[in-house]
Amino acid sequence: MNLNSVHNIYFIGIGGIGMSALARYFVANGKQVAGYDKTQTELTNELEALGIEVHFKDSIDNVSKNFLNAEKTLVVYTPAIPEAHSELHYFKENGFQILKRSKVLGLITQNTFCLAVAGTHGKTTTSSILGHLLAECGVEVTAFLGGISENYNSNLILKGSKVSVVEADEFDRSFLTLSPNLACITSMDADHLDIYEKKEALEESFKDFSKKIKPNGKLFVKKGLPLKGITYAVDEKADYYATNIRIENGSYVFDVKTPSQHIKDILFNLPGRHNLSNALIALAMAIEFGCAPYSLVSALASFKGVKRRFTYKIKTNSLVYIDDYAHHPEEINAVHQAVREMYPNKEVVVVFQPHLFSRTRDFIDEFAASLSQFDKVLLLDIYPAREMPIDGVTSSWLLSKINNQNKALIEKKNIALEIKKSNAQIVVTLGAGDIGVEVDKIKEQLSIAS
Incomplete structure (x- = not known):
């Protein structure tokens, strides 16, 4: 149409x-x-x-x-x-x-030069970085984002109509409506098993997506994924890889080796190796698109992040409060890694709201293992989203599997009160449900206490 x-x-x-x-x-x-x-x-x-x-x-x-x-x-x-x-x-x-929605996105982007970001994790941050890089380099770009960019205070970057950046969503196989010129796949971990039933079916859909790339287009894949394309990796040799990584004043500084050059001393302000990986692939796609590396280095340094993606709500000497959208065990692991890297030897309390009964059931042991890594675990009831309850699938069941004596099932109205009972200097709230609505209230109550 x-x-x-x-x-x-x-x-x-x-x-x-x-x-x-x-x-x-x-x-x-x-x-x-x-x-x-x-x-x-x-x-x-x-x-x-x-x-x-x-x-x-x-x-x-x-x-x-x-x-x-x-x-x-x-x-x-x-x-x-x-x-x-x-x-x-x-x-x-x-x-x-x-x-x-996915069909409309396909119609909008079909006559543009389209850069698509796929993967079970990292889509929103990667596409937000990529949209920002292109915009800062003067590209006439529209970017449709799955989160609110801190730089633009919006989920839409509107700088022109010749080029588009989109998240290629695997849910309901929506990404098969797209025909990108450049595409990346960040991860293929099992998820959405309410749709796919088996991990193999999910992986097959990513392979189908890779075939949607236009003739003479390019596919970028994280090294280790079972797909052929331009590879990228952090601290491991690939077509594009980040090396010489260090932390300076709470930010990453790193080098990137491309197939033809060595770009040194790139500054990136988001914590976590997962975010470093997201920045790397955004840089790689922007370079292959044709942006000048020196312009990309200054553009990346100015990227402020995405709301609810490792967002600092409080950052003082006595208390740090971080909020994140993480709702899959691998995403929780990534947040945990980032917190421990930035704040070693500090006590960390996590508040987690499980998202979907089916996801909780399908990954119950993985959720338990990822949450057990924190010093204290506070669980909310499962956020149902589009689902009806599943018999026996509850937060109490998840709590019983968490290998940590310092744990509790709590109500939303008591989040700040329960946090205050701990001696934790680092507070993390996680989840894709309506926990996001509580974040500013928690911040206010914790700010008063601190």
């Missing part, structure tokens, strides 16, 4: 991080935009400030008449929307053009 012929875009689930980026994009391109979401959030407030009509009760009566013309309106939804949703049902029954 031709998006230029569409006057109105209606989003079901407009407050989602990916959906709201599309909504911002269409407003910037002169479209009339409105939508529904289940919950009012800071994101929906920002959309309303742009002039977008948003309502929070599932009823076609709440949809403006302008958007009830099937010839002029495109309806966009996400897989998280249930089949029983009454508005979605109405649009289906009345002949509206209805597309998933």
